[in-house]
Amino acid sequence: MTDEDLVIPDGSDDESSSATVEDLLAELNAGRTVVGGSALHRVMHRAAQDALRITAELNGSYHDGASVRALLAQLTGRPLDDSVTLFPPFHTDFGRNTTIGRNVFINMGCKFQDQGGLTIHDGALIGHNVVIATLNHPLDPAHRADVIPAPVVIGKGAWIGSNATILPGVTIGDGAVVAAASVVTKDVPAGTVVVGSPARVRRMVDGS
Template structure:
């Protein structure tokens, strides 16, 4: 099995069975992510070097307008897409196996967690993984300590308040707060 085959399965939403060949490829890929994030988080790096390390982590180009403040953690790395003029503050954790897409002009607050995998509820199948992507639109602001769960899409210009737990899609131009997050008002335009 290859990384390409794993990404195809993850992006199609297929269950990754515990201890399967695809599960093993996922764990091997995670070792590379741990190596890169270890270097990233092991000391000071100028912004250009941070972007180089993030590009190595995701396996593709990262625009020079992107800013990431370490520490930053990703336990897979190869299923993240970052737009232009994105700011990711320190302490963020991305579980990206299911796919994370961040649109242009987004602000991601301290200690935000983006989680794209669920384990199976059946105890005998608990090692099985169910991927679902997180899609963050353009110009989204996610406050500190927010958690975005698998399968969530956040619409353009939305605001996720600090410490919110987002369990379902957020419409464009909407402010959500709480756990579980609920809409409280529209974004003034």
Template sequence: MHDATLEDLIAELDAGHLIPGDSPLHRAMHRQSQEAIRIATELNGTYHDEAGVRALLSELVGYEVDVTVGLFPPFTSDFGRNIRLGRNVFINSGCRFQDQGGITLGDGALIGHNTVIATLNHAMDPARRADLEPAPVVIGKDVWIGSSSVITPGVTIGDGAVIGAGSVVTKDVPAGMVAVGSPAKVVRAVMTG
């Protein structure tokens, strides 16, 4: 592969294929990252009303986000083009998304201040450390992620779950459960009623 397109890269990422360091795919990822940095700098560099924030977020993700989506800057994304946002999603200030491996936020998801969502790991072998291993993060409908949480690659959080502030989520969390701590552990069911 002499030169990789953004579409080639997204197909490989979504398939969960390793992205070798300094490969055409890695270079395509770097090009898109520079575009994400440009958009984030515009988003975070001055005041924008809600419509302006949504317009820049739409430019970042590559499709028009729903009018019900809310975001309080600052916000950064390493890539931008592998984020899927449902309706009534709210992302609070200071969040960082490493979305190359794919991030899906279901309808009604609330993402607390300073949350980090990561979808890439580096190879463990020091000789291959520049290689990237993508794994998607899926956050279900009506999930609440508490402030300063970290969601690691490959995690799925089920509908209606709550993640306590400051938690590091390294394993899937079932629907309707509360998980807290580092590493996060399920402690009880969400109280409803």
């Protein structure tokens, strides 16, 4: 689907030109729907271009750890602790609503859609090709371009296995494990292991 398919206006009106990323974040973090084609929707699309530019630089050539963190800090608009490790390639179409704690490891190929809010707490481990989504769309085709935000939280010491998908509004509890290729549709209690699509609790991390 292209921007033309979504009928995104050119943003030349006064309302659009006065809207900012901060206005967009305030709306998203309040959990309010952003209407397709609105001034805030246009801000989101412009912010996506910034994210695509930064990720193209990140993924286009070799960078040492410090340089990767610097580019990730540009994406998020927040400083990163030196203990954070990210292995490119990495993809996001926003970045400005992601918060990353200390000693976080993000492996290659991850895709984060963070407009709805993404918090990754200290010590979290995120495997290859994990997809995290924080936006949904109405089922009604007449309003399908609207976006509905719902934050995702990854708890302290949680481990997300390769190729897992975390859907909007989900909290992964501290120390929990999401098995590879699982699709997580609801909250994961702390200290549990979840498996499957949809992911279900199989056992505790202590083996019980």
